[in-house]
Amino acid sequence: xxxxxxxxxxxxxxxxxxxxxxxxxxxxxxxxxxxxxxxxxxxxxxxxxxxxxxxxxxxxxxxxxxxxxxxxxxxxxxxxxxxxxxxxxxx
Amino acid sequence: xxxxxxxxxxxxxxxxxxxxxxxxxxxxxxxxxxxxxxxxxxxxxxxxxxxxxxxxxxxxxxxxxxxxxxxxxxxxxxxxxxxxxxxxxxxxxxxxxxxxxxxxxxxxxxxxxxxxxxxxxxxxxxxxxxxxxxxxxxxxxxxxxxxxxxxxxxxxxxxxxxxxxxxxxxxxxxxxxxxxxxxxxxxxxxxxxxxxxxxxxxxxxxxxxxxxxxxxxx
Numbered sequence: 001x002x003x004x005x006x007x008x009x010x011x012x013x014x015x016x017x018x019x020x021x022x023x024x025x026x027x028x029x030x031x032x033x034x035x036x037x038x039x040x041x042x043x044x045x046x047x048x049x050x051x052x053x054x055x056x057x058x059x060x061x062x063x064x065x066x067x068x069x070x071x072x073x074x075x076x077x078x079x080x081x082x083x084x085x086x087x088x089x090x091x
Numbered sequence: 092x093x094x095x096x097x098x099x100x101x102x103x104x105x106x107x108x109x110x111x112x113x114x115x116x117x118x119x120x121x122x123x124x125x126x127x128x129x130x131x132x133x134x135x136x137x138x139x140x141x142x143x144x145x146x147x148x149x150x151x152x153x154x155x156x157x158x159x160x161x162x163x164x165x166x167x168x169x170x171x172x173x174x175x176x177x178x179x180x181x182x183x184x185x186x187x188x189x190x191x192x193x194x195x196x197x198x199x200x201x202x203x204x205x206x207x208x209x210x211x212x213x214x215x216x217x218x219x220x221x222x223x224x225x226x227x228x229x230x231x232x233x234x235x236x237x238x239x240x241x242x243x244x245x246x247x248x249x250x251x252x253x254x255x256x257x258x259x260x261x262x263x264x265x266x267x268x269x270x271x272x273x274x275x276x277x278x279x280x281x282x283x284x285x286x287x288x289x290x291x292x293x294x295x296x297x298x299x300x301x302x303x304x305x306x307x308x309x
Contacts, residue, residue, distance in 0.1 A: 007235055007307065010238045012258045013255075013289070015308075016254070018301070018303070022287075027264065027276050031179070031183065035178075063265065070186060071182045074125040075174070077128035078122070078124060078178065
């Protein structure tokens with residue numbers, strides 16, 4: 001009989017496996033286009049071509065997905081703060 | 092303030108003297124603010140840091156990122172705003188460093204399906220066994236045994252180590268890659284191949300993954 005710990009660990013594997021689909025690009029390819037991708041998202045447009053491949057990669061790669069979310073948050077903060085005074089002396 | 096176009100950013104950063112330093116400081120200020128907000132609002136592991144600490148971290152990350160930006164100006168293809176491209180370089184650099192710090196004490200040595208790397212991470216909360224009907228409980232035990240067997244016998248040792256570190260322990264791809272002596276692309280492909288292999292194996296064994304998922308999330 002399986003322990004709860006076994007089930008917890010195997011459950012994670014099952015979730016990872018179930019969500020796996022063909023992925024035609026690498027993490028580096030994704031990084032190469034991620035700035036273009038987030039600007040498309042911010043503009044409310046749908047990805048096509050290589051950016052659609054980026055989207056599929058992001059659905060399966062947590063690391064790239066996290067970096068994409070971080071970039072979105074960072075550029076939003078940069079835009080929001082463009083009119084604000086700097087938070088510290090620069091230079 | 093008039094926003095520079097991509098061409099102006101490139102020209103100013105390639106110029107000399109005041110023109111260059113002015114562009115550099117404008118870019119630095121913007122990246123530092125963005126990075127500071129990211130560290131302050133989106134990093135639960137930094138909640139105990141003071142604003143001054145976070146500001147210094149942001150300054151350090153941006154300083155390193157600016158060097159990369161300047162070194163790679165020729166690679167900017169103009170497919171996004173220049174500042175988005177520079178922010179991309181900054182986030183990648185910062186997150187990589189934060190991951191390196193967070194996982195520096197973790198080791199993959201001796202990792203097994205049943206074991207765990209040290210220090211242990213909090214297991215994912217799943218439904219307690221008593222919430223399943225006896226029939227579903229038996230089904231879940233059967234799936235657990237099947238997946239454990241597949242992990243041991245269908246995957247290579249490297250595939251198993253990488254998949255367990257990623258899916259069970261939640262380690263970032265680049266940290267696992269570093270420990271396994273490979274790069275992020277190759278490690279991602281290793282794990283993706285392992286996931287596809289397991290998926291095909293389970294489907295060939297007559298397992299309906301949509302149904303099985305329910306056994307682990309009720």
